[in-house]
Amino acid sequence: MNELPSFDANLEQEFGLINPVMPYLRQDRIPHIWCPGCGIGTTVNCFARALTDSGMDLDKVAIVSGIGCTGRVAGYMNLDSFHTTHGRAIPFATGLKLANPGMKVVVYSGDGDLTAIGGNHFVHAARRNMDLMVVCVNNFTYGMTGGQVAPTTPVGPSQTTMPYGNFENPFNLPFLADACGAVYVARWTVYHVKQLAKALLEGLHKKGFVFIEAMSPCPTLYSRRNRLGDGVDQLKYYKEKSVIRNGADTKEVGIAYQGEIVVGKFVDRDRPTWLDSMNEHYGKVFGDRFTPYGVTDGQE
Amino acid sequence: MHADPKGVLTGIHFIDGDHAACEGALAAGCRFVAGYPITPSTEVVERFASRIPLVGGVFIQMEDEIASSIAILGGAWAGKKVMTVTSGPGLSLMMEHIGLAVITETPCVIVDVQRGGPSTGLPTLPAQADMMQVKWGSHGDYEIIALSPNSPQECFDLMIKAFNLAETYRVPVFFMMDEVVGHMTERVAIPAPEAIDIVDRKWTTKKPGEYQVYMPGEDQVPEMVKAGDGYRIHVTGLTHDERGYPAMNPVAQDKLVKRLIGKIRDHREEIVDVREDGVEGADIVVVSFGITSRVAQAAVEQARTRGVKVGHLRLVITWPFPVTRITQLAESAKAFVVPELNMGQMVLEVERAVAGRAAVISIGHAGGTVHEPITILNRIMEAAQ
Numbered sequence A: 001m002n003e004l005p006s007f008d009a010n011l012e013q014e015f016g017l018i019n020p021v022m023p024y025l026r027q028d029r030i031p032h033i034w035c036p037g038c039g040i041g042t043t044v045n046c047f048a049r050a051l052t053d054s055g056m057d058l059d060k061v062a063i064v065s066g067i068g069c070t071g072r073v074a075g076y077m078n079l080d081s082f083h084t085t086h087g088r089a090i091p092f093a094t095g096l097k098l099a100n101p102g103m104k105v106v107v108y109s110g111d112g113d114l115t116a117i118g119g120n121h122f123v124h125a126a127r128r129n130m131d132l133m134v135v136c137v138n139n140f141t142y143g144m145t146g147g148q149v150a151p152t153t154p155v156g157p158s159q160t161t162m163p164y165g166n167f168e169n170p171f172n173l174p175f176l177a178d179a180c181g182a183v184y185v186a187r188w189t190v191y192h193v194k195q196l197a198k199a200l201l202e203g204l205h206k207k208g209f210v211f212i213e214a215m216s217p218c219p220t221l222y223s224r225r226n227r228l229g230d231g232v233d234q235l236k237y238y239k240e241k242s243v244i245r246n247g248a249d250t251k252e253v254g255i256a257y258q259g260e261i262v263v264g265k266f267v268d269r270d271r272p273t274w275l276d277s278m279n280e281h282y283g284k285v286f287g288d289r290f291t292p293y294g295v296t297d298g299q300e
Numbered sequence B: 001m002h003a004d005p006k007g008v009l010t011g012i013h014f015i016d017g018d019h020a021a022c023e024g025a026l027a028a029g030c031r032f033v034a035g036y037p038i039t040p041s042t043e044v045v046e047r048f049a050s051r052i053p054l055v056g057g058v059f060i061q062m063e064d065e066i067a068s069s070i071a072i073l074g075g076a077w078a079g080k081k082v083m084t085v086t087s088g089p090g091l092s093l094m095m096e097h098i099g100l101a102v103i104t105e106t107p108c109v110i111v112d113v114q115r116g117g118p119s120t121g122l123p124t125l126p127a128q129a130d131m132m133q134v135k136w137g138s139h140g141d142y143e144i145i146a147l148s149p150n151s152p153q154e155c156f157d158l159m160i161k162a163f164n165l166a167e168t169y170r171v172p173v174f175f176m177m178d179e180v181v182g183h184m185t186e187r188v189a190i191p192a193p194e195a196i197d198i199v200d201r202k203w204t205t206k207k208p209g210e211y212q213v214y215m216p217g218e219d220q221v222p223e224m225v226k227a228g229d230g231y232r233i234h235v236t237g238l239t240h241d242e243r244g245y246p247a248m249n250p251v252a253q254d255k256l257v258k259r260l261i262g263k264i265r266d267h268r269e270e271i272v273d274v275r276e277d278g279v280e281g282a283d284i285v286v287v288s289f290g291i292t293s294r295v296a297q298a299a300v301e302q303a304r305t306r307g308v309k310v311g312h313l314r315l316v317i318t319w320p321f322p323v324t325r326i327t328q329l330a331e332s333a334k335a336f337v338v339p340e341l342n343m344g345q346m347v348l349e350v351e352r353a354v355a356g357r358a359a360v361i362s363i364g365h366a367g368g369t370v371h372e373p374i375t376i377l378n379r380i381m382e383a384a385q
C-alpha cells in the first residue's frame, strides 16, 4: 500500500536500496511490529521526511509516545525517545519540554491514547498552548488491544466492544483541538503523503500546541471486521472521499462512516506559549530580579 | 557536592512542615515541580510556586495527579531534580507512574502528606495509612524508598536525604508526612549551602555510542543522561534490555526485575535509618515512625519512670524496613509495641522480622488525631507484666 520504500532491512541489504528514511530509524529494531497494510509506517515515513527537510539539530528533537500500535513509533525513531503509559504522553512531554525548553518535543500516539484515556491532558495542553507537536494517528479503533470502539469510531461500524455496530457519537478531533486553543490544526490521510509530510514540517517549525491528525488504515481490526477490504481499499476510500479544504471551519469536518473526509490545514495562528506567558508575566512582576527561564530553543 | 545557594534560605525560621519540606526540596536542588492541589499537602506546592521564579525553575499545576506524576518523570529525563506532592486520593491516582518511575529508573521524590482515608476520608486530619500503598500500590514487583519525618526540622533535613537517595538509587522516593507534621509550626534551622551535602545525578562520562542507557554499574544502578545531549536514548515502560529496547521474554524480565529489586535490597543496610533510644537490652521495644514517634516517646519516658526497661526504635526510613536490626533486638526483647495511625500496617513488617521470638503488640488507630500517650503507656505496662 505504501508508495514510499519499505523498511525491510533485508531488502535493503540484498538490493542495495538506500532508504532515505533509514537514518531516522533505529535500524537494529527493524523489522517493526506493524501489520501489512497498516498506515502507521507511512506516517513515520512522512515524519522522517519532515525531519530531513526541517534542517533541525536532531539531537534536540525528542519524541514521546503513549501505548498502542502507534505508541510504538517512539521506539523506532533514532531520536531521544520515550514510550510512556497509556494516555499520558502529553503530560510526560510537558515535563520534558518545561524542564529543558531547548528541546523540540513531538508527541506521537494513537487516537484512543490521545483522546480517550488521555483526553483531559490533550484538552489542557492545548488550552495552555504548551509548545508540543502532537501527531495523532487516527485509525478509528484501538488497534493494539484488538479493535475495540474508540472515541473516533464513526457511528455504524462494528468493533469488538460494539459488536452490533457503534452507536456512540465520535469526536471531531480538529474541532476539539481548535476549540481548546491549538495554534495549528491539520488533517491528512496516509494517501496524502506529500501534504502530511509538509504539515509535519510546518508543525516542527511552529511554536505552540500543534495538532496533526493523520488518518490511517487498520486493516487487521477495523477494515476487515467491517468488510471494508484491506489497507489498499482504505487508501482508495481516502482517495475517493477526501476533499481538500484548507481553512475549513473545524465544526464542519466531522467524519461519518465511510463518509467524506475533509483534509487540509484548518488553523494556523499565533498565541504565546505557556512558557512565553510565564516569562513575560514574571518579567513584569519581578522586573530585573527575574531571569527569563529557558529562552533558547536549541534550534538557533 | 554542596547545595546550590540559589535554593537555600539559610537562617532560623518558624514554619510548618509543609513549608519546610518545600525549602528542603529547593535546597536539595529541586527545580521542577508538577502538582495538583490537595489538603493537607497544598502548602508545599504553594510555597514552591511562590519561590521558584527567583530561584530559577518551573512549577506547573497540572490537570490532575496522573499528569503531575508523569510530568515530573519527563522533567527528570530533561535533567532536572523533580518532585510532586499529594495526599491519599492523589496518591491513588499516581500509582501507574510509580511503576513507570521504577522500571525506567527515574529519580523523583513524591511527597504524601497523609490524611484519613479510605477515599476522601478526613481531608484535614492526620493518618499514617498509606504506608503499604506506597510499598505495594503499583502493579508488579518493585522496591522503593520511603522516609517518615516527625517534625518541620526533619521535613527540611530528610527532604535533602530523600533527593539524595532518589539520585543514588534512581528510584522514586516517598516522603511520608502526615497532616500534623505538615501543619505544625516549629523552629527550622536551614544551614549554609556549604553545609548541605547534595548527591548529583549519576551522569555518565561515556560518549554517545559507548553508552547504554540501562547498563548497570557495580551498584546495579545505571548511569544517566538527559534528553538533548546527543545520546538518542530510548526509554520505555516495557521490559527492556541494557540498550533500553523492549525485550519481552522471561529471560529479560528475570534480569531486569531482579536488578530493580536487588539495587535496593542489596543496599538495605546502607539505606535503613533508625533512631534508637535505649533499645539495647530493653524488655520492651516500641517501634514507631512519623508523628506517632513523638507521642510514643512521651509514653516511653513515662514507662521508664515506672521502672520498665523500655526502648524506642524510630523508623526514619520506613522502606526498606530494618529487618536485620529488629531481628537482632528480638533475640532479647520480650515484646515489641507498634503504635501507628492506621489499623496495623508496619506492624506486619515487625511481626515478620520478629518471627515469633517475642510478642508483637499492634496499637492501631483509625486516624483523625494522634494517639493519646496513655494508650501507648498502658500497652507498654501490660506487655511488661
Ligand SMILES: Cc1ncc(C[n+]2csc(CCOP(=O)(O)OP(=O)(O)O)c2C)c(N)n1
Pocket (backbone or CB within 6 Å): A067, A068, A069, A070, A071, A086, A109, A110, A111, A112, A113, A114, A137, A139, A141, A142, A143, A144, A145, A150
Ligand atoms: C492504563 C491502561 N489501560 C489500558 C491499556 C490497554 N491498551 C493498550 S493500547 C490501548 C488502545 C490503543 O488505541 P490507540 O491509542 O488508538 O492506538 P492504536 O493501537 O490504534 O494505534 C489500550 C486500551 C493500557 N496499556 N493501559
Ligand code: SF4
Pocket (backbone or CB within 6 Å): A033, A034, A035, A037, A038, A039, A040, A069, A070, A139, A143, A144, A217, A218, A219, A220, A221
Ligand atoms: S492492528 Fe491495526 S493499527 Fe495495529 S499494526 Fe495492525 S493494522 Fe496497524
Ligand SMILES: [Mg+2]
Pocket (backbone or CB within 6 Å): A068, A110, A111, A112, A137, A138, A139, A140, A141, A142, A143, A150
Ligand atoms: Mg487507534
